[in-house]
Amino acid sequence: xxxxxxxAVFGGGSWATAIVKMLCENQKQVGWYMRNPDAIGFIKIQxxxxxxxxxxxxxxxxxxxxxxxxxxxxxADILIFAIPSAFLQTELExxxxxxSDKIIFSAIKGIVPETGxxxxxxxxETYDIPFKxxxxxxxxxxxxxxxxxxxxxLTIACADxxxxxFVAKNLSCSYIKTKVTxxxxxxxxxxxxxxxxxxxAGIAHGLGYGDNFQSVLMSxxxxxxxxxxxRIHKIDRNINDSAYLGDLLVTGYSTFSRNRMFGNMIGKxxxxxxxxxxxxxxxEGYYATKSAFLIKSKLDKKVKTPIINAVYxxxxxxxxxxxxxxxxxxxxx
Numbered sequence: 001x002x003x004x005x006x007x008a009v010f011g012g013g014s015w016a017t018a019i020v021k022m023l024c025e026n027q028k029q030v031g032w033y034m035r036n037p038d039a040i041g042f043i044k045i046q047x048x049x050x051x052x053x054x055x056x057x058x059x060x061x062x063x064x065x066x067x068x069x070x071x072x073x074x075x076a077d078i079l080i081f082a083i084p085s086a087f088l089q090t091e092l093e094x095x096x097x098x099x100s101d102k103i104i105f106s107a108i109k110g111i112v113p114e115t116g117x118x119x120x121x122x123x124x125e126t127y128d129i130p131f132k133x134x135x136x137x138x139x140x141x142x143x144x145x146x147x148x149x150x151x152x153x154l155t156i157a158c159a160d161x162x163x164x165x166f167v168a169k170n171l172s173c174s175y176i177k178t179k180v181t182x183x184x185x186x187x188x189x190x191x192x193x194x195x196x197x198x199x200x201a202g203i204a205h206g207l208g209y210g211d212n213f214q215s216v217l218m219s220x221x222x223x224x225x226x227x228x229x230x231r232i233h234k235i236d237r238n239i240n241d242s243a244y245l246g247d248l249l250v251t252g253y254s255t256f257s258r259n260r261m262f263g264n265m266i267g268k269x270x271x272x273x274x275x276x277x278x279x280x281x282x283x284e285g286y287y288a289t290k291s292a293f294l295i296k297s298k299l300d301k302k303v304k305t306p307i308i309n310a311v312y313x314x315x316x317x318x319x320x321x322x323x324x325x326x327x328x329x330x331x332x333x
Contacts, residue, residue, distance in 0.1 A: 005103075007031060007170065008076030010069070010091070012039055013281065014052040015107055016082035018143035021053075024062050025173040031064045033072035035091065040065045051280075053147040069094045078103045078167065080137065084282040085110030085119065092127075100128045105135040105158075105167055109191040110284040111291035118188045132160040135167060136184050138191045140246040141176075142256040149175040155243035157184040181243065185233035190225055190244045193308075195285030196292055197221035198251040199263035200307050203314060203321050206267020213329070217307070218252050220332045224307055228296065231303045259285040266314060267321055289315055306331040 008031030042050040106119035123129045135158035158164035168178035226239040262283035265275040293312040313319040
């Protein structure tokens, strides 16, 4: 691949900020689209994002900041999207320029509500992006630890391994190690599912369940993920790899996990609306739960998803978390 391909990151949150930080370790110029012009103005003067990862400072001469989506697209070859899935389509509706010739990488861990598709499939079906030009950036990796430059690992997935390797190289640095895979569908679904399981872990914690139960919950979650992804896209994958099990564990256990935090609030008695209002960040697992539940309802009945079912009952049917999780305990082993 050409060495002078230009990157642009789309999103103003913590994960977008972390990705820009990684790219700045390797690129002289990085495009950065944020819809908030006030945040852009702040970064240009104060050299850090005013709302997320405020400890990360940037050399603003490296950044091509803009609130013009079409300019950001035109100025780059590789587009990395880190916009929450619930708001992705609304942002993309601003497009007036074609993106079919661009390389698209998703750092979004969710499903696009308007289409019920994972992000890669959404770009393929809605914008005619060939699958060879679509990739996924997944963990296990929390933006907060990237900000602190703690050693972290990323998995970069793309059907075209050359493109995956190129993106991996440009995200790698002293505190980021990368791995490449062709399992774009599996890694993207796993990234979506682990947020649901993290909400389950948070609910359990909020209800007062201890570490012993949490370990059983996570053990069952990885097996549920394996059944789900195998039915969706059957290829030879090791579910114990870091892109699947590792990402699940860090999201389910870490205090940085916004999905676990959201679940914990639900377990402690918050309503869904009140928990969402109190959080400063989007819990992707909330939207993913509905999409995963609808997808699994169309799958073979042999694909058992008791944890997804339980979280769906709590979040979307307003069932009592205590009763739902008491029932769930009888379905785990």
